[in-house]
Amino acid sequence: MYLTTLVDAHRLAPEEPWPAAIEDSWEAYLWTTSHGARRLNLDISKMAVSGASAGAKIAAVIAQKAARRPQPGASMRSQLLAVPITDNTACPCSNPTWKAFEFTAGLSAQKMLWYRQHYLPNKADWSHPEASPLLAPDEVFQRLPPAVIILAELDVLKHEGMEYAKKLETNGVPVKVTVMESMPHPFLAMDGVLEAGRKAITIMCDELIRVFE
Numbered sequence: 001m002y003l004t005t006l007v008d009a010h011r012l013a014p015e016e017p018w019p020a021a022i023e024d025s026w027e028a029y030l031w032t033t034s035h036g037a038r039r040l041n042l043d044i045s046k047m048a049v050s051g052a053s054a055g056a057k058i059a060a061v062i063a064q065k066a067a068r069r070p071q072p073g074a075s076m077r078s079q080l081l082a083v084p085i086t087d088n089t090a091c092p093c094s095n096p097t098w099k100a101f102e103f104t105a106g107l108s109a110q111k112m113l114w115y116r117q118h119y120l121p122n123k124a125d126w127s128h129p130e131a132s133p134l135l136a137p138d139e140v141f142q143r144l145p146p147a148v149i150i151l152a153e154l155d156v157l158k159h160e161g162m163e164y165a166k167k168l169e170t171n172g173v174p175v176k177v178t179v180m181e182s183m184p185h186p187f188l189a190m191d192g193v194l195e196a197g198r199k200a201i202t203i204m205c206d207e208l209i210r211v212f213e
Contacts, residue, residue, distance in 0.1 A: 001209060001212065001213070002213065003208060004040065004042055006028065006032060006036075006196065008024055008025050008028035009024075010025050010028075010058075011024055013118045013119040014118040014119075014121075017114050017119055017121055017212065018119050018120050018125060018130075018131055019100060019130055021054075021058055022058060022061055022062075022130050022186070025058050025062050026062060029049075029062055029065075029066065031046065032047075033047075033071040033072075033074040034071070034187055035071070043073070044071075044073055044074045045073060045074070045075045045076055046075065046076060046211075046212050047049060047074060047075060047076050048076065048077050048078040048079065048080060048145075048148075048208060048211065048212075049062050049063050049066075049076065049078075049079050049080070049202065050079070050080035050081070050082075050083040051080075051081065051082070051084075052083055052084075052116075052189075053082070053083050053084070053157075053185070053186075054085055054110065054119070054186050055069065056081040056082055056083065056085065057084055057085040057086065057128060058085030059079060059080070059081060059084075060079060060081055060084060060086065060133040060164070061129075061133050063076055063079045063144055063145060064129065064130075064133055064136050064140050064144065065130075067140055067143035067144055068140060068143075070173075077119065077143050077145055077146075077211040077212065078144045078146055078147070078148065078207055078208065078211045079144065079145055079146075079147045079148075080147075080148050080150075080204045080207060081147060081148070081149045081150070081161070081164070081187050082149075082150040082200060082210070082212050083150065083151060083155055083157055083185055083188065084157065084160075084161050084164065084212065085157060085160070085171075086132065086133050086134035086157075086160045086161060086163065086164040087132045087134045087135065087160040087163070088116055088120055088126045088127075088131045088132045089126050089127050089132055090156075090159075091109070091113070094111050094161050095156075095159050095160065097155065097156055097158040097159035097160075098112075098156045098159070099159070100125070100193070101154055101155060101156045101158075102156070103152050104155070104156065104185075105184055106154075106155075106184035106185045106186045106187075107155065107156055107157070107184070107185035107186065108156070109156050112156055112157075112172065125163035133159060134165070134167065135166050136161055138167075138170075138171055141167055141170075141171035141173065142171045142172060142173070143172075144168065144173050145173070145175070146173060146174040146175065146176075146211070147168055147175040147176070148164070148175075148176050148178075148203060148204060148207045149161055149165050149175060149176070149177045150178050150188070150200045150203065150204070151177065151178070151179045151180065151182065152179070152180050152184055152185050152187055153179055153180060153181050153182055153183055154182065154183060154184045155183075155184060155185040156183075156185070157185065157211040158179070161177075162177065164175045164177055174206075176203075178200070178203055180196040180199070180200060181196075184198050187196060187200075188200055188201070
């Protein structure tokens with residue numbers, strides 16, 4: 001099986017804060033659904049979105065936007081979310097894994113808040129569903145494709161990832177969650193030396209094979 005991977009070069013914060021990355025990724029999705037079949041010989045009836053960390057948040061938002069604004073001939077078969085940010089309102093005072101792993105190496109709560117303040121400088125935007133996809137309404141979740149969610153056990157983001165999976169399940173969406181034991185947030189980038197990183201990549205590749213066959 002041959003798969004085509006498209007990676008959008010979206011604008012980055014702090015120079016271009018939210019929603020710049022979302023806008024660019026959505027435009028890339030629209031271009032793919034409009035021109036991908038003719039220009040790249042793509043089958044847009046077999047599409048998936050994927051990302052890690054902030055990229056997984058973008059992937060989740062694009063899946064939600066695609067559910068709200070279906071494009072002719074396009075079908076989203078899966079969303080592959082690794083260590084996703086799903087709730088940009090979370091903090092140690094309100095989230096159990098933000099508290100439990102507040103000082104964990106790799107991604108501390110303080111560092112996460114520093115990233116957030118650069119990406120979302122206006123606090124009023126933190127609860128917008130395109131900044132916090134966990135907060136999207138149930139009617140959007142009900143239209144989402146099946147999901148594979150990879151989480152790290154020692155990650156401030158673990159709880160919000162579990163909550164995202166729970167909300168998918170509550171709304172009837174098939175979801176497979178894998179928690180990598182004893183792993184910090186950036187384990188996926190260490191796949192050259194960590195078996196857990198290679199396992200996570202294999203899980204996601206196997207899902208693509210399954211949904212595209």
